[in-house]
Amino acid sequence: MIQVKGIHKQFGDNQVLKGIDVDFIPGKTNLIIGRSGSGKTVFLKTILGLYDPDQGSIHYGDEILGQMTKERRKLLRQELGMVFQGGALFDSMSVAANIRFPLDMFSNMTEHQKDERVSFVMDRVRLQGSGDMFPAEISGGMQKRVSIARAISMNPKYLFCDEPNSGLDPETAIVIDQLIQELTHEFNMTTIVNTHDMNSVLEIGDHVVFMKDGYKVWEGTNNEVLGSTNADVEEYVFKSKLFKQVRAALRK
Numbered sequence: 723m724i725q726v727k728g729i730h731k732q733f734g735d736n737q738v739l740k741g742i743d744v745d746f747i748p749g750k751t752n753l754i755i756g757r758s759g760s761g762k763t764v765f766l767k768t769i770l771g772l773y774d775p776d777q778g779s780i781h782y783g784d785e786i787l788g789q790m791t792k793e794r795r796k797l798l799r800q801e802l803g804m805v806f807q808g809g810a811l812f813d814s815m816s817v818a819a820n821i822r823f824p825l826d827m828f829s830n831m832t833e834h835q836k837d838e839r840v841s842f843v844m845d846r847v848r849l850q851g852s853g854d855m856f857p858a859e860i861s862g863g864m865q866k867r868v869s870i871a872r873a874i875s876m877n878p879k880y881l882f883c884d885e886p887n888s889g890l891d892p893e894t895a896i897v898i899d900q901l902i903q904e905l906t907h908e909f910n911m912t913t914i915v916n917t918h919d920m921n922s923v924l925e926i927g928d929h930v931v932f933m934k935d936g937y938k939v940w941e942g943t944n945n946e947v948l949g950s951t952n953a954d955v956e957e958y959v960f961k962s963k964l965f966k967q968v969r970a971a972l973r974k
C-alpha cells in the first residue's frame with residue numbers, strides 16, 4: 723500500500739502542499755480531484771519521488787521512499803507505470819516502439835518475449851494493428867491508449883495518471899477512464915489518477931480524495947460524493963445551477 727503522511731511542499735514562499743495524509747487503496751482506482759492549481763500534480767510527483775517533500779513521508783509498503791538506497795529506488799521505479807499529461811510519446815517512434823521502450827530499457831526479456839508482451843498489451847488496450855503507425859497519425863484517444871499500454875508494459879504494481887482525459891472529448895474520456903479502471907482491477911494495481919473531471923469521479927472513483935489549496939478536504943467513495951454535505955465538495959460538485967436543481971429534485 724502507498725501511504726503518505728504529513729506531506730508538506732513549498733516552492734519559494736508558495737506553500738503548495740500543507741500537510742496531507744492519504745492511504746491509497748491497493749487494487750483500486752484512487753482519484754485525486756481538485757481545481758486547477760490545487761496542487762495535484764505536485765502531490766503526484768512528490769509521491770513518485772520526483773520532488774522531495776519538505777516534511778512528511780511516503781511509504782511504499784514497509785519502506786519509506788526518502789530512506790531507500792539508490793538501487794532500491796531503481797527497482798521501485800520499475801514497479802511504477804506513469805501516464806503523464808499530454809501523453810509524452812516519442813514522436814519519432816512507432817506505436818509499437820513506444821510501448822516497447824521500457825522493456826528495452828529496464829527488462830531482461832528476450833526479443834521474442836518483448837514481442838509477445840508488446841502484442842499482449844496492445845491487444846489489451848485495443849490497439850491491434852496500429853503498431854506501425856506514428857503518434858502524429860493517430861487520434862488523441864489512441865495516443866492515450868499508447869501511453870497507457872507503455873505504462874503497463876512492465877506489469878507495474880502502481881499506476882499513476884495525471885489528467886489522462888485532458889484534451890479528449892467527453893465520450894473518449896469515458897472510454898479511457900473505463901480502460902484505466904478495468905486494467906487496475908484486472909492487474910490488481912494501486913492506481914492514482916489526478917483529475918478535475920466530475921464524470922471521472924462518479925464513473926471510476928473507487929476512492930476519491932478532494933484537494934483544495936494544498937489540503938485534503940474530504941475523502942470517500944464515488945457513491946458518497948453526491949450525498950456529501952462537506953461544504954468544499956458541495957461547492958465543487960454542485961457549482962452548476964443545473965446540478966443543484968437536479969439534486970434538490972432528488973432529495974424531495
Ligand SMILES: Nc1ncnc2c1ncn2[C@@H]1O[C@H](COP(=O)(O)OP(=O)(O)O)[C@@H](O)[C@H]1O
Nearest residue numbers: 733736738756757758759760761762763764765
Ligand atoms: N516546479 C515548480 N516550481 C514552482 N512552483 C510550482 C512548480 N510546480 C507547481 N508549482 C506551483 O504549485 C501550485 C500547484 O500546482 P499543480 O500541482 O500543478 O496544480 P494542479 O495539478 O492541481 O493544477 C501552483 O501554484 C504552481 O504554480
Ligand SMILES: [Mg+2]
Nearest residue numbers: 762763885916
Ligand atoms: Mg496538474
